[in-house]
Each structure stands twice: as C-alpha cells, then as structure tokens.
Amino acid sequence: MTVSYVVSGFAVGLLVGLTGVGGGSLMTPLLTLMFGIHPSVAVGTDLAFASVTKVAGTVAHRSRGTVRWDIVKLLSLGALPAAVATALILKYLGGISAEIGQVIRYSIAVSVLLTVVALLFKGKLQHWLNAHPEKHLHGRKLAVATVVAGLILGTLVTISSIGAGAVGATILVLLYPRLSPAEVAGTDIAYAVPLTAIAALGHWWLGSIDWNLLGALLLGSVPGITVGSLAARAVPEKFLRALLALTLTSVAVKLIY
Secondary structure (H helix, E strand, C coil): CHHHHHHHHHHHHHHHHHHCCCCHHHHHHHHHHCCCCCHHHHHHHHHHHHHHHHHHHHHHHHHCCCCCHHHHHHHHHHHHHHHHHHHHHHHHHCCCCHHHHHHHHHHHHHHHHHHHHHHHHHHHHHHHHHHCHHHCCCHHHHHHHHHHHHHHHHHHHHHHCCCCCHHHHHHHHHHCCCCCHHHHHHHHHHHHHHHHHHHHHHHHHHCCCCHHHHHHHHHHHHHHHHHHHHHHHHCCHHHHHHHHHHHHHHHHHHHHC
16 A cells, blocks of 8 residues: 555655645645545545645755745734634644535535536636736735635645645735746745645644555655646646546535535
C-alpha cells in the first residue's frame, strides 16, 4: 500500500506541475475514493502535505518578487481566524465521527465543483473585468472584500482541504484583475502556507493526520511536481484544463452519490 501512496503522490504532483491546480482538489478525493480513507483523515493529511509543499513555492516566488505581501496580509486576516474557528467547531461537533465525515465528504464535493468552475471560467472572468474597469473595487471596499474572501477560503480549506489553489486564484483575479499571472500564483501560494499550516495543526489536534501516509505522499510528489513543471510547456494548457475539469466533475458526482 505504501508504494501505491508514493505513486499517487507522484501522479498528483505531476498534474499540479502541469496545470498549476492545487493538489487538494486531486489528492483529497483520491484518498477518499480510491483508498477508502476517512474523509477527515484525508483532509488532515492533505493539509499537512500542502503546508510542506507550498513553502518551497513561496520561497521561489519571493525570490522573483511575485508575491504581493499586502494582499497576503489581508487574506490572512480573514483566513487564519476562520481556520482556527472551524477547527474548534469540528472538535465540538465530534471531529472524525461518521456524521461529520459525511458532511466533510459533501464539502469536498462542493469544493471540487468550485475548482471546476474556477478552471473553466477564470480566463473569461479576467477578460470581462479588464474590459470593464468601472467594476473594479478600490480602497476600503477592496480591503474588506479581500478579508471576507480570506474568511470564506479559510473555512473551506479547513473543512475540505480544497480551495487554496484554483478557487483562491480565481478570487484574486476577480478582486485584483491587474495582477500578473505570476503575482496571482505567488500571492495565492504565499497566503496558503500559514493557512494550511494552521488548518493542519487543527486536524493534528483532532487526531486526523496519518503521518506514514503523509511521508509516502511527499516522497512521490516532489519528483512528480518537478517532472510536471518541466513538461508543462510541451502539453497544450487548454487540453489539460478541460481533461482535469472533466475528471474533477466525475469525482464530485462520485463523492455525492
């Protein structure tokens, strides 16, 4: 089984490297559906997995100056308290009980579908916003909207481990359409580091992290991400995103039914 986990880590890392989509939308459903791991354990382990892998991405983006730390601060003001509050609520409700596991399963399905929407429509939304500058938020309204977005993402990520990738990037595009693609990616990864770390600590407190599983996934994902990043330019992005959207939609349906 350990070999299967390593192979799964490699496969998810490969797809993340190729498409840039957050690993949670791939890893959590994979652990839940293919390996039959309890949804809470799948979420907790994936959050620990993400908190480790995103550190390297943040370092790389920081060295290139593609992290907007002012936006990271605003997102964190909403996301981090939301992650703590959500972990406390999960603990109060029973953490990894069967009922909570079912709720988390449905939350994963909703988060996966949000990722599909983000994949399919992010480009169109960005194009529309660029064509309508009068729709852009500014000043205090923009700051408040960013904090609220962080709060929503913090809750979503803590419950399902999904949302800090494609969904978070889409929200950044909607709120800050003038950001370059590199700044969107860098800022999205940077704020996700403390968020996934705090959410992972919450799940560790709940007892829903499998450390052996985490080690096996990391062992496979590092070379997978490297290979995927190197091969990304050779594979048409539209084809990859369409294939990924179809796969994730099937996953969401399977999680619900």
